[in-house]
Amino acid sequence: MYLAEVKTWDIVKKQYRYKLKSYFGVFTSLIVIQLLAILFSFNGTGSGSGSSNSIQYDFYYYTSDIILIFMMIWAFITAIIITTRAYRYDDFSFVTNRVISQVSNILFLLSSSIFAGITVYLSTNLFQILAFYFKNNYSIIVDSLTVTEFIIGMITSILYIFLFASAGYLVGILIQLHKGFLLIIPTVLFGGLILDGIGGDPRVFENVTMFFGQETSFILFICKIAIVSSLLLLASLGISNRMEVRK
Amino acid sequence: MINIVLLLVIFVVVSSGIGILRSNTKLSLGTRKIRWILGGYTMILAIATVISLSILPNHKNDEKIATxxxxxxxxxxxxxxxxxxxxxxxxxxxxxxxxxxxxxxxxxxxxxxxxxxxxxxxxxxxxxxxxxxxxxxxxxxxxxxxxxxxxxxxxxxxxxxxxxxxxxxxxxxxxxxxxxxxxxxxxxxxxxxxxxxxxxxxxxxxxxxxxxxxxxxxxxxxxxxxxxxxxxx
Structure with missing residues (x-):
């Protein structure tokens, strides 16, 4: 029997609300990275050309691809950043435990991913309208979206961003567990990619990309992202429970 | 040229990332300022979306795209x-x-x-x-x-x-x-x-x-x- 009965979920909600306010700064980097992505997208995100007997053609794509990829990277880095000491020690202002702290962090990452996913769509409109007015377009073809395509596309963007945030969170927790991971993770990641490419037939990166990118069933895609993200976050949770309270 | 800019951006991002990971303090411009920046940015995006959705559909491709x-x-x-x-x-x-x-x-x-x-x-x-x-x-x-x-x-x-x-x-x-x-x-x-x-x-x-x-x-x-x-x- 205690004077004040506290429920775990109430503390999670309080911490989540606090983190939304406290970690607000990460959204300034979102704006900067999104503006950079718009800049890089401005020359077109893809192009093609060719000729035959009767037609000579060239075309440019203006899509949200670069903006979305930059947002995935942003989510990855943001997730690492919120595991750093400066952010982690904020949790000690509350009556808390590791699980509550982690869950509120995950909720924050989910909210950030939702915001980033929505702004990917909005900023695509911004850069397409800029490209429309400032680029020398001979003729324009606009691929429109149905309401279902729009909703599915938005959810897909959010899920991709959240997947990267989950991966970033695990990386961040590993680095906080031991600083040696700061060297090991990039070495394994980039070294693996280089070794994979040296053989002339890169498979690992391609297979990982295709595992999500070639999925044509939306339900299965959600399941894949949910399972992989859950595994990454559960691993983070497990590892963080082994960490010292405050060092 | 764009590759050099990209490399520069990656360098800045990586260096700042390492700096943040090593530091004990949070980077912040102040919540009020960030709110204004974020609000303004979201507003610009919303206006651009409205303009885009009202202008670009005139160039809509009604034909089916062949696979x-x-x-x-x-x-x-x-x-x-x-x-x-x-x-x-x-x-x-x-x-x-x-x-x-x-x-x-x-x-x-x-x-x-x-x-x-x-x-x-x-x-x-x-x-x-x-x-x-x-x-x-x-x-x-x-x-x-x-x-x-x-x-x-x-x-x-x-x-x-x-x-x-x-x-x-x-x-x-x-x-x-x-x-x-x-x-x-x-x-x-x-x-x-x-x-x-x-x-x-x-x-x-x-x-x-x-x-x-x-x-x-x-x-x-x-x-x-x-x-x-x-x-x-």
Whole structure:
């Protein structure tokens, strides 16, 4: 029997609300990275050309691809950043435990991913309208979206961003567990990619990309992202429970 | 140039990342300032979206975008139809090719010389078929197959050749080369992954340039000189 009965979920909600306010700064980097992505997208995100007997053609794509990829990277880095000491020690202002702290962090990452996913769509409109007015377009073809395509596309963007945030969170927790991971993770990641490419037939990166990118069933895609993200976050949770309270 | 900027950006991001990971303090501009920046940015994005959704739909592509599989099937059908044409089979010609232009020339000479002029688009393929009677008329039809660039149908853009009959000489001037340049505004792979085969597979990013030829129907007893292919002869 205690004077004040506290429920775990109430503390999670309080911490989540606090983190939304406290970690607000990460959204300034979102704006900067999104503006950079718009800049890089401005020359077109893809192009093609060719000729035959009767037609000579060239075309440019203006899509949200670069903006979305930059947002995935942003989510990855943001997730690492919120595991750093400066952010982690904020949790000690509350009556808390590791699980509550982690869950509120995950909720924050989910909210950030939702915001980033929505702004990917909005900023695509911004850069397409800029490209429309400032680029020398001979003729324009606009691929429109149905309401279902729009909703599915938005959810897909959010899920991709959240997947990267989950991966970033695990990386961040590993680095906080031991600083040696700061060297090991990039070495394994980039070294693996280089070794994979040296053989002339890169498979690992391609297979990982295709595992999500070639999925044509939306339900299965959600399941894949949910399972992989859950595994990454559960691993983070497990590892963080082994960490010292405050060092 | 853009690669150097990209490298610079990556360097700055990595250096700041390492700096943040090593520091004990949070980077912040102050919540109030950030709120204003974020609010302003979101507002700009919302306005841009409203403008974009009200202007860009005027350039909407109402035609169905052909998939790589559909384009491949169309290309195969055209190649097969041309092969069949050489062996005298004209049965499915109208299903695969459209008649873009027709000519009719009164002709009462005994022989016809066909001159194919080589333009920037090469030399036109000409097939000839004898009619069952001598009606004193040469009929010519320009057949063109579907042309898709990046899945978009551009068949209508193809120009027709020019046919000139001077005495007993029929000159075929090849059509002028068509230059097609366009910008395609698409939502991106996240929006097309489940509806159009997905960007990862490069589903729509291929092109098919339709085959074209002229089919001549000539009076039965006429003699033709020139680089043509006879049907059923």
């Amino acid at each position: 790589a599989a559909e384009m491949s099937s169309i290309e195969d059908a055209q190649t097969k139809a041309i092969d069949n044409l050489y062996s005298g089979n004209v049965v499915d010609l109208d299903k695969i090719f459209s008649e873009k232009k027709k000519w009719s020339f009164p002709f009462n000479e005994k022989s016809l010389d066909i001159v194919l002029t080589e333009g920037e688009t090469g030399i036109m393929s000409v097939f000839a078929e004898r009619k069952s009677e001598n009606d004193g008329e040469i009929e010519a039809t320009y057949h063109v197959g579907k042309s898709y660039i990046d899945g978009v149908d551009f068949t209508d853009k193809v120009h027709s050749p020019e046919l000139l009959l001077n005495g007993q000489q029929l000159t075929v001037n090849n059509p002028a080369l068509v230059t097609v340049s366009f910008s395609r505004f698409s939502p991106g792979f996240a929006y097309s992954q489940f509806s159009k085969g997905g960007h990862f597979t490069q589903e729509n990013r291929s092109s098919v340039i339709g085959r074209d030829f002229i089919l001549l129907k000539v009076p039965n007893d006429i003699e033709i000189n020139g680089d043509i292919s006879w049907i059923n002869e």
